[in-house]
Amino acid sequence: MDTLLVPPDAMQRRPGPLWLLAEVTYRCPLHCAFCYNPVDFAQAGPELSTDDWLKVIREARALGAAQFGISGGEPLVRDDIEILVREARQLGFYTNLITSGVGLTEARLAALKDAGLDHIQLSFQDATREANDLITNTRTFDLKRKVAAMTKAAGYPTVINCVLHRTNIDHLDRIIEMAAEIGAEYLELANTQYHGWAFLNRQALMPSAAQLAEAEAVTERWKARLGKKMRILFVTPDYQTKKPKKCMNGWGEVFLSVTPDGLALPCHTARMLPGLEFPDVRDHSIDWIWHESPLFNRFRGTAWLPATCQSCEDKDKDHGGCRCQAFMLTGDPGATDPVCPKSPDHALIDAALAEAEKPGGARPLVFRDPKNSTRLGRAF
């Protein structure tokens, strides 16, 4: 009986996005060499206005999105974050601020809390220009300690994300200890995903197999010691595990990201892909972008998959892997993700891994800043 109440075209419609990620700015006071932002971010157009963002928030919520993430760059360099959070929260979004903590003052935190911010994720950067690791970069650590104390006092659980790479992974024991000292409830240890600046710096960032094995052992020891007090999530690197991952749970299935200059993307790194038109949120509704735009339909589902994947039993699990990775490594965004051992291009991954086994600790890093961005002028 109920189905009679549903208009026929609505029955055929796919669900809307569940997750809206607002990358509100590419500006950032830090210069992480593992940043996934596009290398040529300095060439992006002007940032969206507050009203543009409010429109995006309302339209995405109307489609059923329930998660609202704010990141960047460093989102706190914008002074309208409170306004966006208030609107999103009022509409029923769960609101999550992803920040380095730089710029988070007591006053700002109080305003965000008042606006209804649900959650703060603090990222633990450490590959800065001044120092390549957390150990020597005490200024960063002091800042995180201060920010964590402040957010905790405001009633937020402390959730820390730390990107692991060749130059900090040997200090993992100390990193976890610091997170525990700070009183973190959750610690996400994410191995670098090689996109944007991280791809540019891949050779300098990729740990050896031995480093990685040691890091996993260290993590297991701390997990056993801390139990429920601090939950640790170790995100394995897909190069080493050779397991392709779905683009953000499937291209155009749950995730919608909007760049600082207003392009809607099915994955936060997709703007590097060639031959695609990225819809501007000022020219199109989120509804049209999600359901109708050629971009969101381009790699949806599995019908478009290359022959290697079409005949594979895992195709529903991983949809052929990451489109950006396929493009960066093979030049073809429609190829099987080379991290898959069945990919005809898998030798590229083995070559990168072999490179990581060559001795030599520190390798030169290109830091993420506007000058390097303009000089290099390419996506990755």
Added chain:
Amino acid sequence: MTENTARPAIHRLFRFQWEPAQQAHVLLYPEGMVKLNQSAGEILKRCDGARTVPEIVADLETAFNASGLAPEVEAFLEMADAQNWITWNTD
């Protein structure tokens, strides 16, 4: 853990709400969402930190004109506790 006087409440990391797009109650948490079936939704709706488990059971039995719901409710709350969805007020 679940003494008769303890009063379950939604954990502060989660937000419980009705989602029109899902036509279901959900639990929202950082970067995720649990879509709840009807009975889970009805139980969690009553986990307000003020009612004890026997009170929740009695309330559900009245609302749904049923009896003997205690085992189902207790099993669900045990699972919800293991998932960190709820905490217990004991004072």
